[in-house]
Amino acid sequence: MAAEIGRSLLWLALPLSLYAAFASVWGIRARDARWAASAQRATNALAVLLGVGLLLLLVAFLSDDFSVRYVAQHSSTVIPLYLKISAIWAGQEGSLLLWCALQAFFAAVATGLPNEKARPLVPWATVFLNLISAFFLTVTVLHSNPFATLDVVLAEGQGLNPLLRHPGMIFHPPALYIGYVGLAVPFAFALAALVTRRIEGWTRALHTWMLVAWLGLGIGLLLGMRWAYDVLGWGGYWGWDPVENAGLLPWFTLTALLHGAVMQEERRGFHLWNMLLAIFSFVLVLFGTFATRSGMIASVHAYAQSNLGGYFLSAIGVVLVGSFALLISRRKALPSEAGPASLFSRDGMFYLTLILFSTLTVSVFIGSVLPTITEVLTSRRFEAGPAWFDRVTGPQFGLLVLILGVCPLLGRAAATLVRLRRRLWLLALGAVGAPLAAAAFGFREPVSLLGLGVVGLAGVVTVAELVEGAITRSRRTGEAPINALWRLLRLQRRTYGGYLVHAGVVLMAVGILGTRLYPFEVERTFRMLEPVDVGRYTLVYEGLRQEFVDDHVRTYATVSVYGERGYLVGLEPRLDRYTSGSQTLTTPALRPSVREDLYLILSGWSDNGEIATFKVVINALVNFLWVGGLVFLAGGALALWPHVRSRTWNLVALVVALSLLGGAVWAMWGATHGMILGGTGRPLVGEPAPDIRLTLLDGSTVSLASLKGQVVLINFWASWCPSCVEEMPALQAVWEAYEERGVTFLGVAHRDTQDAVEAALRQYGTTYPVGLDAGERVSTLYGITGIPETFIIDARGDLTLAHIGPITAEALSTVIDAALDMSDQ
Amino acid sequence: MGWGSLLVSFAVLIGLMAYVGYPLLRTSSDPKRVVEAWVAQVRSERHGSVHAVPEVRLPVVDTAEVADDVINFCPGCGRRVEPDHVYCPKCGRRLTKGQAP
Numbered sequence: 048m049a050a051e052i053g054r055s056l057l058w059l060a061l062p063l064s065l066y067a068a069f070a071s072v073w074g075i076r077a078r079d080a081r082w083a084a085s086a087q088r089a090t091n092a093l094a095v096l097l098g099v100g101l102l103l104l105l106v107a108f109l110s111d112d113f114s115v116r117y118v119a120q121h122s123s124t125v126i127p128l129y130l131k132i133s134a135i136w137a138g139q140e141g142s143l144l145l146w147c148a149l150q151a152f153f154a155a156v157a158t159g160l161p162n163e164k165a166r167p168l169v170p171w172a173t174v175f176l177n178l179i180s181a182f183f184l185t186v187t188v189l190h191s192n193p194f195a196t197l198d199v200v201l202a203e204g205q206g207l208n209p210l211l212r213h214p215g216m217i218f219h220p221p222a223l224y225i226g227y228v229g230l231a232v233p234f235a236f237a238l239a240a241l242v243t244r245r246i247e248g249w250t251r252a253l254h255t256w257m258l259v260a261w262l263g264l265g266i267g268l269l270l271g272m273r274w275a276y277d278v279l280g281w282g283g284y285w286g287w288d289p290v291e292n293a294g295l296l297p298w299f300t301l302t303a304l305l306h307g308a309v310m311q312e313e314r315r316g317f318h319l320w321n322m323l324l325a326i327f328s329f330v331l332v333l334f335g336t337f338a339t340r341s342g343m344i345a346s347v348h349a350y351a352q353s354n355l356g357g358y359f360l361s362a363i364g365v366v367l368v369g370s371f372a373l374l375i376s377r378r379k380a381l382p383s384e385a386g387p388a389s390l391f392s393r394d395g396m397f398y399l400t401l402i403l404f405s406t407l408t409v410s411v412f413i414g415s416v417l418p419t420i421t422e423v424l425t426s427r428r429f430e431a432g433p434a435w436f437d438r439v440t441g442p443q444f445g446l447l448v449l450i451l452g453v454c455p456l457l458g459r460a461a462a463t464l465v466r467l468r469r470r471l472w473l474l475a476l477g478a479v480g481a482p483l484a485a486a487a488f489g490f491r492e493p494v495s496l497l498g499l500g501v502v503g504l505a506g507v508v509t510v511a512e513l514v515e516g517a518i519t520r521s522r523r524t525g526e527a528p529i530n531a532l533w534r535l536l537r538l539q540r541r542t543y544g545g546y547l548v549h550a551g552v553v554l555m556a557v558g559i560l561g562t563r564l565y566p567f568e569v570e571r572t573f574r575m576l577e578p579v580d581v582g583r584y585t586l587v588y589e590g591l592r593q594e595f596v597d598d599h600v601r602t603y604a605t606v607s608v609y610g611e612r613g614y615l616v617g618l619e620p621r622l623d624r625y626t627s628g629s630q631t632l633t634t635p636a637l638r639p640s641v642r643e644d645l646y647l648i649l650s651g652w653s654d655n656g657e658i659a660t661f662k663v664v665i666n667a668l669v670n671f672l673w674v675g676g677l678v679f680l681a682g683g684a685l686a687l688w689p690h691v692r693s694r695t696w697n698l699v700a701l702v703v704a705l706s707l708l709g710g711a712v713w714a715m716w717g718a719t720h721g722m723i724l725g726g727t728g729r730p731l732v733g734e735p736a737p738d739i740r741l742t743l744l745d746g747s748t749v750s751l752a753s754l755k756g757q758v759v760l761i762n763f764w765a766s767w768c769p770s771c772v773e774e775m776p777a778l779q780a781v782w783e784a785y786e787e788r789g790v791t792f793l794g795v796a797h798r799d800t801q802d803a804v805e806a807a808l809r810q811y812g813t814t815y816p817v818g819l820d821a822g823e824r825v826s827t828l829y830g831i832t833g834i835p836e837t838f839i840i841d842a843r844g845d846l847t848l849a850h851i852g853p854i855t856a857e858a859l860s861t862v863i864d865a866a867l868d869m870s871d872q
Numbered sequence: 873m874g875w876g877s878l879l880v881s882f883a884v885l886i887g888l889m890a891y892v893g894y895p896l897l898r899t900s901s902d903p904k905r906v907v908e909a910w911v912a913q914v915r916s917e918r919h920g921s922v923h924a925v926p927e928v929r930l931p932v933v934d935t936a937e938v939a940d941d942v943i944n945f946c947p948g949c950g951r952r953v954e955p956d957h958v959y960c961p962k963c964g965r966r967l968t969k970g971q972a973p
Contacts, residue, residue, distance in 0.1 A: 051877035059885060066892070084895035092888055163956060248956070 050115045053103040053194040060096045060147070061184045063089055068177035075170045086173050087159060093180060094155035097148035104135055104144060104193055113201040117141055117193045123206035125597040133216040134207050139355075140193035142220065147183045149228040154180060157232045157256060164252035171239035172232075179231050186358050206598060209625055209632045214714075215274035219267055223294055226264030227332045230297055232256040233304070234329035237322055241373050244380040246318050250308035255687065257305055262683040264298040269676045273715065280633035280648045282568055282664030284672070287436040292415045293335030296408055300328040303404035310397050316384040320401055326370045331408070333363045338415070396454040403447050410439045437563055445501055448556050451549050452477070452505030455512045477507030488642065490667070495564040502560065506553040513546055536685065544686030551679025554671050561643075561668025568664045570650065574657065576849055578609070578731050581663045584645060585609040585731065589617075589832070590851060591656040599625040599632075604649045604659055605832070607728050608638060614728025614830065619721045620649040620661070636721025643667045647721075673715050681708060729830040729838075729849050736838065736846040737828045741793060741818040744805065749793065749816065751840070758790045758866045759840040760859070763820075763831050765799045766807035770853045771835040775811040777856040782815045785863055789842075789870070795820050797834050839863065842870030 067089035074082030104117075108131045113119040121134045121141070136142040154176035158169050165172075187193070233253045240249035250257075271291065272284040285291060304324040310317040337359035374381075389395055414431040421429040452474075481503025482496040490496075517532035526534065536543045573579055573588035580586075589605040602622045608615045618636035625631070638645045644666045652659040684704055691697060730736050739761075740750045751759065762778060764771035782792045794817035796804045801819060808817060820826050829838060832851070839848040839862050848862045944953050948965035959966055 048874065048877055051873050052880050055873075055877065055881035056884065059881070059888065063888065063892070081895045081898055085892055088895065089892045092891055096884075096888075167955070 049103045049106045049110075049112065050194040050196055053100050053107075054192065056096050056100045056103070057144075057184070057188050057192065057194065060093055060100070060151075061181065061188050063093050063096065064151070064177045064181040064184055067093060068174045068181065071170050071173040071177070075174075083170055083173075086170075086177075090151070090158055090173060090177060091155045093177070094148075094151040097144070097151045101135070101144060101148045104141060105132065107194075108132065108134055111204070113204050114196050115193075116195045116197045119197060119201050119204045121204070121207055123204040123598075126207050126212070129214070129217060130207055130212055133211075133220075136220045136224070137207055137211050137216070140187070140191045140195070142224070143183065143187045143191055144193045145221070146224055146228060147180065147187055149224055150176075150180050150183055150231060153228055153232055153256075154235075157236070162252055162255075164248045165236060167243060167245055168236050168239040168249060168252065171242045172235045175235035175238050176231060179235065182358075182362055186355055190355055190358070209599070209623065209630055210278070213274060213278050215270055215278070219270040219274055222263050222270060223267030224263075226260050226262075226267055226294075227297070227335065229256060229260030229263055230301065230328050230332050233260070233325050237325035238370065238373060241322065241377045241380075244377060246322075246377075246380055246382070247311075250304075250311045250321055254308060255689075257301065257308065258683065258687045261298070261301050261305060262680070262687060264294060264301065265683060266680060268294050268298060269680065272676075273673065276669075277720070278632075278634060280635045280662075282635070282646050282648070282662065282666065283562070284669075287411075287414065287431075287433045289415045290335070290339055292411050293331075293338045296411055296415075297328045297331040297335065299404050299408045299411070300324050300331060303401045303408075304328060306397055306400050306404075310394065315394055315397075316382065317397075317401075318381050319384065322374060322381070324401075326366070326374075327408075330363055330366055331412075333359055333366065334412075337363065393454065396450055400447065400450055400454075403443055403450070407440060407443050407447075410443065411436070414439065441563075444556070444559075445498055448505050448552065449501045451552060452501065452508045455508050473507050473511055474504055477503035477505070479503075481506070490561070490565065492564045495560050498560045498564075499557070502553055502556045505556075506550070509546055509549045509553060513543070513550075516543070540688050541686045544682045544684075544688075547682025547685060548679050549682075551675045551677070551682055554675025554678060556675075558668050558670065558672025558675060561671065562666050565667040567667070568662065570660060570662045572658060572660045573606075575659075576732070576851065578733070582665050583611060584615075586647075586661075586663070587729070587731065588659050588661070591652060591659065599623045602649070602652075604652070604661070605723070606636075606647060606661070607726075607830070608645060609728065609731060614726075617723030617726045617728070617832075618645075618647050619723055620647045621721065622649045622651075634721065638722060639670055639716060639720070641670060644669050670716075677708060677711060680711075726832070727827050727830040730828075730846050732846050732849055734846060735844050736840045739825045739828055741795060741825060742821065743816050743818040744801065744808075749818070751844070754791050755844055756789070756842050756870075758785075758842060758863055758870065760790065760792045760863070761795060761825075761829070761838045761840070762792065763795045763797050763826060763829070763834050763836045765797045765834055766803040767799070768834050772807060772811065774835060774853040774855075775807075775813055777854070777859070779811065779813050779815070781856050781859045781863070784860070786815075788867060790863060790867070792816070793818070795825050797823070797826055797831070839866060841866040 067086050070082045070089060071086035074080065074084075074086060106112075107115045107118050108122055109128075111118070111122065111124050113122075117138060117140045118134075121137045122131055126134070134141070136145050154173070157165075158173045158176065161169050233256050236249055236253050236256075240246050268291075271294070275281075275286075276284040301324075304321060307317045307321040307324055311321055337356060390399065414436050417431045418428050421427060478500045481499045485491075485496065485499050490499075513532065516535050517528045520526065520535055521528045521531035524531065567582060569581060571579055571581065573586065575588055575590055578585050578587050585608075587607040587609070589607060592603050592605070594601040594603070600623070602624070603619045604621075606618045606620070608618055616638050618638060620636040621634040623632045623634070633648050633650070635646055635648045637647065646664040646666055648662040648664070650660040650662050681704075688700070736751065738751045740748055742748050760778075764775070766772065778792065778794075782790075792815035794813070794815060796817060796819050799819060804817060804819065807813075829836070835853055837848070837850045837854050837859075838846060839859075841847045847866050850858075944955065944967075945951065946953050946960035946963060946965055946967065948960055949963040951960055951962040953960055953967060957967055
């Protein structure tokens with residue numbers, strides 16, 4: 048029933064969108080406000096209709112209606128609720144419906160609640176927005192209807208692709224869609240401005256929408272980066288995958304547009320630039336959807352083979368030809384532009400910024416389509432790998448950061464040398480200080496030092512800009528500087544939001560330099576409990592454990608991490624094997640620190656878990672990237688903050704914004720990410736064993752220091768542990784054999800009572816000294832994770848064996864013999 | 873397709889048509905025609921109505937709706953001004969809202 052109604056709603060929506068476009072044109076031609084009102088109502092109704100459609104799909108998912116093909120393909124009864132909800136956009140059909148619904152919603156809001164400047168553009172914008180809606184609806188209704196049903200009713204769905212089973216799935220796609228779809232609004236209003244020849248004011252009127260789309264894309268991209276880092280387990284966050292690029296390209300042009308809009312608002316020209324950027328941003332959105340849905344590329348993001356490529360390709364053609372025809376017909380309405388007088392002025396720097404963003408867009412675009420084009424033309428595929436992208440875009444990004452640093456120095460007017468000279472020491476401080484600090488911490492790659500010099504310069508200037516603004520204001524108004532800064536952040540939201548974004552970019556640049564120029568990745572095979580040195584860390588693999596969950600088996604590997612100063616943390620990377628389709632998914636474990644993240648992936652194991660293979664990645668400075676990302680988003684949110692006087696509204700919005708930020712911080716650094724917290728770590732084999740004092744059952748006290756010169760065996764056990772008492776006869780036998788040869792045994796009863804221990808000792812005839820571990824001090828020192836565990840310490844006091852689980856008499860004898868031989872030498 | 877779904881869809885269709893078509897049922901709010909009707913009405917009152925002009929009731933015009941079509945002129949110099957102008961671009965006189973021709 049829900050599916051049937053959903054289907055008919057979609058069929059009603061398509062003619063409705065066409066009607067809205069038609070009614071608006073008719074209203075303009077006949078100068079009849081009635082038709083304009085009808086078009087507005089149709090636009091609103093479309094948003095409601097598609098919103099209900101989305102709800103019906105949600106109902107189908109929540110009620111496990113597997114008669115709907117889309118639900119059967121992307122859900123099952125066992126996946127959790129949040130995944131059922133986010134499964135709406137897990138596949139092509141549903142994501143297209145979400146796209147349509149967002150498009151209709153944005154169209155209704157943009158045309159229904161325009162600001163004063165946008166009002167004259169509304170009739171034509173209504174036409175264009177509804178035509179865009181009609182296009183996406185055509186594709187959805189005719190070729191990828193989410194409400195299509197199956198002839199046979201299934202009892203169980205196929206479940207969600209394991210890669211998508213992650214909380215990131217809730218936010219990453221919708222954020223990107225807000226960005227993509229939001230871009231249609233500036234595009235439609237830009238065209239409307241061209242048609243009505245009101246080219247001067249459109250950027251100002253559309254500022255909010257540009258920021259919404261920009262922030263949506265930015266959040267989506269950052270979330271995608273972090274999701275890839277947390278789950279995909281290749282150790283990185285950006286692989287220059289064509290679909291990542293598809294999201295990045297419109298973000299580049301949109302960032303350029305935001306800068307161009309500032310210039311246009313200050314009446315400094317850039318009209319043609321801004322028109323072109325608005326058009327190309329939208330074309331790149333279409334290109335992105337084309338790339339993901341045409342089967343042209345193979346990637347994590349690509350949808351299954353689909354035949355929508357033709358639609359999107361022709362849409363790109365229509366948009367390009369139509370927009371340029373319109374642009375040419377209105378060329379007289381575009382003010383002529385002389386270009387900036389000098390490159391070293393604010394205008395010149397903005398000009399350079401736009402050019403750099405354009406060349407970046409072109410570079411990344413070429414890299415993304417190169418494999419396909421070379422394959423078609425020369426039948427040999429040229430793969431533009433990450434190295435290619437890094438080489439091509441790296442210098443351009445560097446130049447952008449440099450401009451970001453230099454631009455505020457030039458001030459609003461043309462450059463004045465006096466102003467420059469006064470701040471020259473600041474430049475020097477940043478440009479020299481940052482590389483020096485990095486070099487002191489061991490980062491000495493020349494290119495990275497150069498990059499850090501640029502970054503340091505930009506960072507110092509950006510911070511100086513914030514501080515200077517606050518100081519100037521506090522001098523003028525007599526407020527405390529911190530209050531003045533707060534006031535400035537509140538009053539000049541766009542300017543200071545922009546500065547915050549710049550500060551975020553600077554921080555991110557540090558992270559990108561670190562991860563790209565100091566790559567460290569090795570794949571090593573570990574034998575259980577044998578320490579392996581990797582970089583500055585020593586890793587000890589301690590074993591596997593498995594859990595059986597609904598439709599997959601989770602295998603956790605425990606690895607203890609030791610640094611220069613001893614035990615750091617336990618890590619537990621995970622490998623999930625899905626029973627259906629035999630798909631595997633690795634979840635890395637990571638230990639973050641300011642300097643670097645230690646990132647561990649379980650690749651495989653053999654010999655029943657005796658041997659395991661891990662990929663170890665060390666990502667230098669990567670946390671600067673994430674912190675920078677958050678600062679960046681906070682700046683964007685500040686710039687977007689609406690001008691509302693109501694105190695309650697501002698307070699509520701502030702609380703929401705801060706809790707979102709807090710949530711992001713928690714997700715990145717608060718969650719465990721496979722760390723085992725609270726562990727103390729076993730002493731490493733070959734290192735001095737920690738000293739212990741143990742009170743024996745007879746009341747006497749023994750310490751390891753007093754046993755120096757003897758081989759000591761420490762056995763952690765408990766009377767309530769079956770496998771511990773099972774090995775007691777073996778221990779007793781070995782004890783009897785070696786008692787006279789300078790070997791001491793110590794039994795440490797873990798979480799036990801004196802009576803129970805004494806009873807067990809009597810029952811098994813144990814005669815070596817045993818003590819209760821009061822307060823678990825000894826267990827903590829030896830970092831045991833279970834019982835039984837056995838440690839052997841040689842005559843010099845160094846650990847020679849750490850064993851987890853029951854041990855045999857033969858194995859014990861071998862180790863003790865070796866230890867005795869060594870002390871005899 | 874079941875009868876229930878068919879009925880619901882039909883109801884949605886009717887509701888849509890009513891909602892979207894409603895503005896078209898109102899009397900024309902074309903400013904030109906309104907002015908013509910008004911002139912005719914005034915004329916007929918002044919000249920004692922030789923040719924009986926049917927009385928036209930002035931429709932209430934939503935100014936927001938027709939703001940686009942209203943052409944404004946500066947009361948100072950007579951230059952054409954746009955609705956979003958606060959000062960006249962030619963003579964600099966401050967413009968206030970609601971200066972319909």
